[in-house]
Amino acid sequence: MASASPTRAKDIPAKIVVLGESAVGKSSLALRFVRRDFIPNQEATIGASFLSRSVSLVDESPPVTIKFEIWDTAGQERYRALAPMYYRGAAGALVVYDITSADSLRKAESWIGELRRNADPQTVVVLVGNKCDLESMRQVSIQQGQDLAEKEELLFYETSAKDGTNVDALFTNLGKTLLSRGVIASGVDRRSTMSRNLQPPGSRTPKSEQQKRCDC
Amino acid sequence: MLILTALREKSRSGSATLCSLCTSNKNGNISCSSIGRPLPVLLFFFPKEWTDADIDSLEREESFWLSHIVQFMYLQQKRQRQLQQHRQAAPGAAAAASQKQRAPHDDQGDATSRENDGAGFQKESPLLLERELSFQHDGHEADDDDAAGNNKEADDLLLHSIVKKRSHGDDDAKVRREEGDDLSVGGGDGQPTAGSPSGGGGGGGAAVDDDDVASLHRFHDPIVSTDGNADALLAVTQRIAAAMRRHVTLEGGVPFVSLRRIVWGFFSGSLQRSPRLATQHHTLYNQLLATPIDPEISDVIQRDLGRTLPTHCLFRDPASVGQVQLRRVLCAYAALDPAVGYCQGMGFIVSMLLLHMPEEEAFWTFVHMMQGTQFAMRQLYLPGFPLLQQFFIILRRLLRTFLPTLYRHFDDEGLDVAFFAAQWYMTLFVYQLPFGVAARIWDLFLSRGWVAIFQAALALLQWDSELLLTMSMEDSLLYLKEFHEGKHEEELVRRLLDVPLHEDDLRSAMLDA
Numbered sequence: 268m269a270s271a272s273p274t275r276a277k278d279i280p281a282k283i284v285v286l287g288e289s290a291v292g293k294s295s296l297a298l299r300f301v302r303r304d305f306i307p308n309q310e311a312t313i314g315a316s317f318l319s320r321s322v323s324l325v326d327e328s329p330p331v332t333i334k335f336e337i338w339d340t341a342g343q344e345r346y347r348a349l350a351p352m353y354y355r356g357a358a359g360a361l362v363v364y365d366i367t368s369a370d371s372l373r374k375a376e377s378w379i380g381e382l383r384r385n386a387d388p389q390t391v392v393v394l395v396g397n398k399c400d401l402e403s404m405r406q407v408s409i410q411q412g413q414d415l416a417e418k419e420e421l422l423f424y425e426t427s428a429k430d431g432t433n434v435d436a437l438f439t440n441l442g443k444t445l446l447s448r449g450v451i452a453s454g455v456d457r458r459s460t461m462s463r464n465l466q467p468p469g470s471r472t473p474k475s476e477q478q479k480r481c482d483c
Numbered sequence: 484m485l486i487l488t489a490l491r492e493k494s495r496s497g498s499a500t501l502c503s504l505c506t507s508n509k510n511g512n513i514s515c516s517s518i519g520r521p522l523p524v525l526l527f528f529f530p531k532e533w534t535d536a537d538i539d540s541l542e543r544e545e546s547f548w549l550s551h552i553v554q555f556m557y558l559q560q561k562r563q564r565q566l567q568q569h570r571q572a573a574p575g576a577a578a579a580a581s582q583k584q585r586a587p588h589d590d591q592g593d594a595t596s597r598e599n600d601g602a603g604f605q606k607e608s609p610l611l612l613e614r615e616l617s618f619q620h621d622g623h624e625a626d627d628d629d630a631a632g633n634n635k636e637a638d639d640l641l642l643h644s645i646v647k648k649r650s651h652g653d654d655d656a657k658v659r660r661e662e663g664d665d666l667s668v669g670g671g672d673g674q675p676t677a678g679s680p681s682g683g684g685g686g687g688g689a690a691v692d693d694d695d696v697a698s699l700h701r702f703h704d705p706i707v708s709t710d711g712n713a714d715a716l717l718a719v720t721q722r723i724a725a726a727m728r729r730h731v732t733l734e735g736g737v738p739f740v741s742l743r744r745i746v747w748g749f750f751s752g753s754l755q756r757s758p759r760l761a762t763q764h765h766t767l768y769n770q771l772l773a774t775p776i777d778p779e780i781s782d783v784i785q786r787d788l789g790r791t792l793p794t795h796c797l798f799r800d801p802a803s804v805g806q807v808q809l810r811r812v813l814c815a816y817a818a819l820d821p822a823v824g825y826c827q828g829m830g831f832i833v834s835m836l837l838l839h840m841p842e843e844e845a846f847w848t849f850v851h852m853m854q855g856t857q858f859a860m861r862q863l864y865l866p867g868f869p870l871l872q873q874f875f876i877i878l879r880r881l882l883r884t885f886l887p888t889l890y891r892h893f894d895d896e897g898l899d900v901a902f903f904a905a906q907w908y909m910t911l912f913v914y915q916l917p918f919g920v921a922a923r924i925w926d927l928f929l930s931r932g933w934v935a936i937f938q939a940a941l942a943l944l945q946w947d948s949e950l951l952l953t954m955s956m957e958d959s960l961l962y963l964k965e966f967h968e969g970k971h972e973e974e975l976v977r978r979l980l981d982v983p984l985h986e987d988d989l990r991s992a993m994l995d996a
Contacts, residue, residue, distance in 0.1 A: 289827065290786040308793035313828045313914055314905030317960040336957055343783055343827045348867050352901065 278321055278334040281442065281451045284354045286382075287363035288374035289342030292397040295428035296363060297339045300438055305429050315340045315353055322435075324442055331453055333442040347381075354386050358450045359441050363395045364412075366425065367404040372396075372411065379419050389450050393422040393441055400427040728930045735976035736926035743922065744840040750929040751851040751858070753844065768843055772811055774818035780825045784813045791830040792913075798834060808842045809833055815846055820853070826864035828909030835913045835925065857932050863908060874908050874933075875901045876996040878940060881984065885941050889948045896956035903963040907940055915965070920972040927979065934989045935979065942978040946970065 285293045294309045294316065301320040321334045338353040340346065354360055362378045364371040375394065382392055394416045396407060409425060416423030422444060426433040445451045727749065731737060737746045748754035788806045792798040797805035812833050817824045832852065836845035853861040862870035878900045883890040893899070906914045911928060912921045927935035944951070947967075951959050 289783055290790065306793075308789050308799075310793055310914070311787045311790040311827050311830070313831070313909050315902070316964065317902065317957070319957050319961065341827055345826050345864075345866055345868075349901075349905070 277453065278332045279446075279451050279453050280334045280336055281358040281445055282336050282338070282356065283359045283361065283441070284338045284340065284350075284357040285361045285363060286340055286350065286354065286378045287342060287361075287395075288365070288368070288371040291342065291363045291365035291368070291371050292428045293342060293361075293363050294339050296361070296395065296397055296426060296434060297337050299428040299431055299434045300335075301337065303431070305431075307429075312339055312341045314346070314349065322438060322442060324439065324446075327443070327446065331446065333445070333451070335438060335442070350381075351385060354382060354390070356387055357390050358445050359391045359393065360386065361393050361395050361437075361441075362421075363397050364407065365398050366396045366407045366412075367398055367401050369406045372407050372415070376415065379415075379421070383419075389448070391422065391441060391444050391448065391450060392419070393424065393437065394419070395437065396423075396425040397428055399425040399432060400429050731926055731930040732980065735973070735980060736923040740839070740922070743926070744844065746926065747836070747839060747929050748844060748848055751848045752855055753847040753851045764847055765843065768815060768846055771815035771818045774815075776814055776817045777821070777824060780817050781814060783827070784810060784817070784825050784830075787827060787830050792834045795834075795838075795918075797838070805834065805837060808837050808845070812837070812842060812846045812849065816849060816853070819850065820861060823853070823861045823864050826909075828906075828914075829864060831910035831913040832860070835911070835918075835921065838918070839922075852929075871905065871908055873993065873996045875899075875904065877989070877992045878904055878937065880992060880996075881937060881941060882944070885982065885984075886945055886948055889944060889951060892952050893956075893959070896959065898956040898959055902960060904940060908936065911936065912939065917966060917972075920966070920970070920975060923972050923976050924979070927976070932986060932989075934984055934986045937989060938979045938982040938984050939975075941982045941984070942975060943970075945982075946975075946978060 285297055287293055289311065292309075294312050295305060297316075297318050298304055298306070298309070301318045316339045318337045318339060319335060320337075321332050323330060323332045338357070340350055340353055360382055362375045362382070364375040379392065379394070382390065394412060396409070396412045412425065413423055415421075422437075422441065424433050424437045424440075426437060428434065727746065731746065731750075737743050745754065788798075788810055789801060791809060792805070795805065797803055798809070800806065809830060813825055813830060816829070816833075833845060833849055836848050839845075840848065852858045853864075859870065863874075879890075882893070882900065912924050915921075916924070924935060924939045927938075947962070951962065954962060
């Protein structure tokens, strides 16, 4: 498993959730970052998929290593019912759209709204326009993406999971932002973040009342 | 009984395998083609005075042979129907033939009945089969109905041909032997075309044989109904099903890939249907294909076609037969059951079926898996995933009972089953396990129900429990995400069957959850 890197004591865990319409390239983006690989016909994600990669930020002082723990979610609208258990307590959220689909940008907007309403206010949200290698099929201009990001005060990147454009830059910058905003910090007890982060609906209570409530 | 005797002799001499039986059919050594449809064949072989013990005492090979015959009969029936249609179709129109033309009833100008049925099925209830149930349970009243009139007529025709063939069974078999069992000959031989009137002479014979032919009852679930004499047939089917189920469990699966088509069809219940129902289904499938569905749903389906089994040669290419059929089946299901529509995960189930059976059979098997009470998979995919949530609760409890150390470790790590088991249920392991291994689990799932999936889940976790106990949450998740070489399917199935979980345990757990 190329993605599994041993956790060192000084690694700072950062839970990241990847959201967005189906087939915009969420899994490809995560795989590009974690495995430096691209599979043209990536299998549709069912439920969610977990990946992780540690990145050293050498220009921080002192240098730190962030361990990105990435939850790559299923894109279909229906799976929104399961999304809260992944974005709750996340340090960062990537809201991905496909620059060749105006519709996917609208879905991204609704995801941003949902995060605003239900996620931890500290969660750093990044708007990501993926598939920027498909310039000839572009339906969403860079300006549109930027405008939305500015309006919502989000980080913004256009990426290509296929050729790798901006993928590492996105995560590095996200890591720096998480550190500078104090969302994550070295010395944090790992267990406390994990158990806070992951509270699946119904796991502690036999009758899952929580689950019946739809967060969207 | 002639054929059964022949089969038995072959079985004793050990000279025949399932494959060779198939071949011997082609060579005309044994012809089963003089009898009509799947269940009557079984009825023909299992005399009514047989007890459970008799059927139980059947040798395993025999039981599977019989299944294979069922498959053979089914194929033949299909080919005969195709031939009929071919004969009716105008020359040159074949290529351009619309879906409507493929349905025999349409060719009879049965527009009224079609529209009535179709509209009712599509608009009133996603559980169309329930409607069929009520429709057919009325028995004779329904038969007198205008809407049912043509179906009845078609049944009579088929019945007539079957009766005729049965009465000349031996001669027929000889003819077939000589002619190399060419099915096209079989189709032309006295097979009435759908347009011909049902002979009055045939009617009398048909009444006698009604018991055998009329009703192919679903054995565990009242989804597919019957017309007449249901109970006796139901009892026999159940006995056969029970015997087959035991064999499948004993074998830890279906020993021949080619048999999955029949065994899965049989266990799902999609195979047990009367000729009339089969015709209705065929018509309905074509109507469903022509029914427009929610464009958003069709977009999601379209996007997922290339992302379902993308490495399999039958599904790799957008024009591949796998993708084309997958789209049709998923769209037809979305039209049938708008409340479910399409949910990511369903494609993997349909693909697995398409790897084992033709499109339309895959569709109806899927419908039974979705809507039959034994599997109720539509509850898994409905908005809010009601059954999935229930399964998570049950799996947590089972984990606590069967693997308490691992359960505590997961709990300490904050690792919940929901993070790794969703795919197990939503795709019945197709997403994660190699096809061969997944198919073995499917054999057990279809014959025994959800208990097999829970057993598989527990067996997989148990297999790696020592390793998982040393892992952090993240490492466990990464590890559980993939199938690891070294888990041989035989061993996995053995471990699965060793998990001491009974169907009743699961049933009561379901009620609790």
